[in-house]
Each structure stands twice: as structure tokens, then as C-alpha cells.
Amino acid sequence: MGIRLIIQGGLTVNRKTLSLFTLIAVLVTLPVALGACSGSAENETKVRIGEVTRSIFYAPQYVALSQGFFKEEGLDVELTTTAGGDKTMTALLSNAIDVALVGSETSIYVHQQGSDDPVVNFAQVTQTDGTFLVSRKPVAKFDWSMLKGSTFLGQRKGGMPQMAGEFTLKKKGIDPHKDLNLIQNVDFANIPAAFSSGTGEYVQLFEPQATMIEREGKGHVIASFGVESGKLPYTVFMAKKSYMDRNQATIQKFTNAVHRAQKWVNDKPVDEIAAALTPYFADTDKEVVKAVVKRYKDQQSFATDPIVDEQEWNNLQDVMQAAGELKQRADYKALVDTSYARKAIEAAK
Known part of the structure; x- marks a missing residue:
């Protein structure tokens, strides 16, 4: 049974009938064909x-x-x-x-x-901003003043979510460090889990965690920090x-x-x-x-x-x-x- 050369691009050549000159031509053009197939990746x-x-x-x-x-x-x-x-x-x-x-x-x-x-x-x-205000309990008619005196699970100090969050709170007449029991010592990745396990009455969350907590019945999205803080x-x-x-x-x-x-x-x-x-x-x-x-x-x-x-x-x-x-x-x-x-x-x- 003759040996077959499979050339990239679907070309099949039977060695018994392949002349020396044809074989040389194939071998010479093979690197060019391969280069044409892989050239875009190389470039x-x-x-x-x-x-x-x-x-x-x-x-x-x-x-x-x-x-x-x-x-x-x-x-x-x-x-x-x-x-x-x-x-x-x-x-x-x-x-x-x-x-x-x-x-x-x-x-x-x-x-x-x-x-x-x-x-x-x-x-x-x-x-x-990409964060949302999530309440543990449903709120029929939300007003930002409702946050005063509450335990608020916030974002990491110095990060943009925390700054945009505090900017919004101040705009709404709330001093986050005086009017809230503000928690900021939870790592970013652990904030959703901390809220789900019972920490805080309100939390500032990114998506998809905000939607996931809402669908699990563990919280309710009631406001957007992105809408309130303006374009940035x-x-x-x-x-x-x-x-x-x-x-x-x-x-x-x-x-x-x-x-x-x-x-x-x-x-x-x-x-x-x-x-x-x-x-x-x-x-x-x-x-x-x-x-x-x-x-x-x-x-x-x-x-x-x-x-x-x-x-x-x-x-x-x-x-x-x-x-x-x-x-x-x-x-x-x-x-x-x-x-x-x-x-x-x-x-x-």
C-alpha cells in the first residue's frame, strides 16, 4: 500500500505515482502554503x-x-x-x-x-458608577433619609465605588461617618457573602451580585449610585x-x-x-x-x-x-x- 502525503489545505498525493519533480515541487511549496495559513497569527x-x-x-x-x-x-x-x-x-x-x-x-x-x-x-x-443600594427588607417608597442610623455595609476605602457612594450620600444630606454605622473592613470579594449572612441593613453592591441576592430573596435593589453620582x-x-x-x-x-x-x-x-x-x-x-x-x-x-x-x-x-x-x-x-x-x-x- 502506497504512503500518502496529506498536505494542509486538503491536497492528497500517492507516492507510487508521484514523480520526482512533482515531489520536489510539493516540498518547495509546502512551507509557503503553511505560511499562508499561519501568517495572520504570526503578524x-x-x-x-x-x-x-x-x-x-x-x-x-x-x-x-x-x-x-x-x-x-x-x-x-x-x-x-x-x-x-x-x-x-x-x-x-x-x-x-x-x-x-x-x-x-x-x-x-x-x-x-x-x-x-x-x-x-x-x-x-x-x-x-456600577454599584446599587440593596436593602435587606423591601421598601415601598424609598427615601435616602431612611439610611440614617442604619448599619451600612460599604465598599473599600479609597476605591471608586466607596468614593462615589459617599459622594451620593453626602449629596442626599447624609454624613456616612456620623449618620451611619459604616462597615468598611470587609474585602471586596466577601461583601455579598457578608450581607447574605446577616451583616448590615443596607449594602452597596456591584452586579451581578445585587441581582443574584435579589433573586434569592435575600435583599432588594432600591437605588442606583451610578444614577445619583453622575457621569464619571x-x-x-x-x-x-x-x-x-x-x-x-x-x-x-x-x-x-x-x-x-x-x-x-x-x-x-x-x-x-x-x-x-x-x-x-x-x-x-x-x-x-x-x-x-x-x-x-x-x-x-x-x-x-x-x-x-x-x-x-x-x-x-x-x-x-x-x-x-x-x-x-x-x-x-x-x-x-x-x-x-x-x-x-x-x-x-
Whole structure:
């Protein structure tokens, strides 16, 4: 029985009938054929993203991955969950990742420490706070004054959720440190479990935990901190200035993909968006994913373009200042570069 050569692309050649010249021709063209099949992968530029947490709140990022927008821009994106703003920024500063998806306040913290290589915000993903006020008991007609004197399970001090939460409470005439029994010593990942086990009368929660607790009958979503605190550059793609200077084409392609995903999320119905996110939330009930996407979409949490707006940047610093976390206001032009976002918008027209 003759030996058969299976050439990539489906070409089959019987050795008994293969002439020497034909064999040489096949062997010469084989590397070219293989190169044509694998060339696109070889030409892709690798970009390592570190996301501060895995959250439906970051829907455009997962859409850019699942719908192939990064791939179509020639990027091979590696996504890692770096679990916490401090860890995400440490990974970025130490070159363990190239791009961070994290709260823009972290770039201000680095700037306050006097870095020679500032972290620059270049593409916004979310434009509101992503947390909700959850009550242990149902509330027929909620008023923020009801929180006074209650035990409130809050977020980690210095983080954007805590600052946006306290900013809202103060706006509603509540001093969180005087009018509440405020608990802030529970780790971010353990806050939902602490509330479920009986800690606090009210809690500030991200999704999908807020919806999951509501569906389990352990709490009730009664207000949105995102709606109350206003628009902010809440979660932004950022990179060190030195990396951006060396990789301008890569940052542009990256921003192009992000904006394409933003337009896709803005245009598509909830069911289709939820389906695109499923690979990244395999352990979350599909109906919960849909409910969370709808909640965030309804309150316009997903940014519709990647521009970090100066007014929103100033609003962010107002929130930080009210929380006592801002030594001095950071120059917008020093820590924000909108040129990539503007080119991405122009390219998408």
C-alpha cells in the first residue's frame, strides 16, 4: 500500500505515482502554503490586558473579544483578571501587563506619588458608577433619609465605588461617618457573602451580585449610585506613557476595536449582548446576565465612545476631593490622551 502525503489545505498525493519533480515541487511549496495559513497569527501584535475584576459592567471589552474586533485589528489579546485596583496598577507599572482596565482614579494616585512615567487614560469603557443600594427588607417608597442610623455595609476605602457612594450620600444630606454605622473592613470579594449572612441593613453592591441576592430573596435593589453620582470616567483603558509612545499603532488599533464594540453594544438588543458575554460568565445564570445587561444599559453605564471627557474628569476629582483622597487636582492633559479615541470615532463613520 502506497504512503500518502496529506498536505494542509486538503491536497492528497500517492507516492507510487508521484514523480520526482512533482515531489520536489510539493516540498518547495509546502512551507509557503503553511505560511499562508499561519501568517495572520504570526503578524498579530500581542497585548496583555489586566482587568481589575471580572464584571458584566465591562461588557464592551468582552464583546471586542468575542466578536473578534481585536482580532480583526491584528491584535492577539491576552486577558487576565488582576483582582483589585492596587494589584492592577502594580502589574502595569512592573510591565506584567501592557494595558489596564481599571478606575481612572488609580492613574491619579500614581501621579500623586510623582511618577516619571505617568499612566495615561486613553479609552473609556464605563461612564457611571456600577454599584446599587440593596436593602435587606423591601421598601415601598424609598427615601435616602431612611439610611440614617442604619448599619451600612460599604465598599473599600479609597476605591471608586466607596468614593462615589459617599459622594451620593453626602449629596442626599447624609454624613456616612456620623449618620451611619459604616462597615468598611470587609474585602471586596466577601461583601455579598457578608450581607447574605446577616451583616448590615443596607449594602452597596456591584452586579451581578445585587441581582443574584435579589433573586434569592435575600435583599432588594432600591437605588442606583451610578444614577445619583453622575457621569464619571469610571473604568478606563490606560497604559504607561512610555508604552504608548513606543506602540502608537497598537494603541490605535486597540482603541478602534473598543469603539467598534461600544457601537455594537449600543445598537444590539439585550439578549444578543448577553449571548456575546456568556463565554466570560459561564458560571452565571443566563437570565441574570440578561437582567444585569439591561440594568446597566438602561442607566447608560456603558460609554458609547472612548473619549475621556474633561467635564467627567473634573467630576471624578470632585468625588475624590469630597472623600479626602485627592492631594491636589491632576491636570487633565497630563493624564488623558483623547487623540486615539477621536481617530477611532472618525474611522468608524
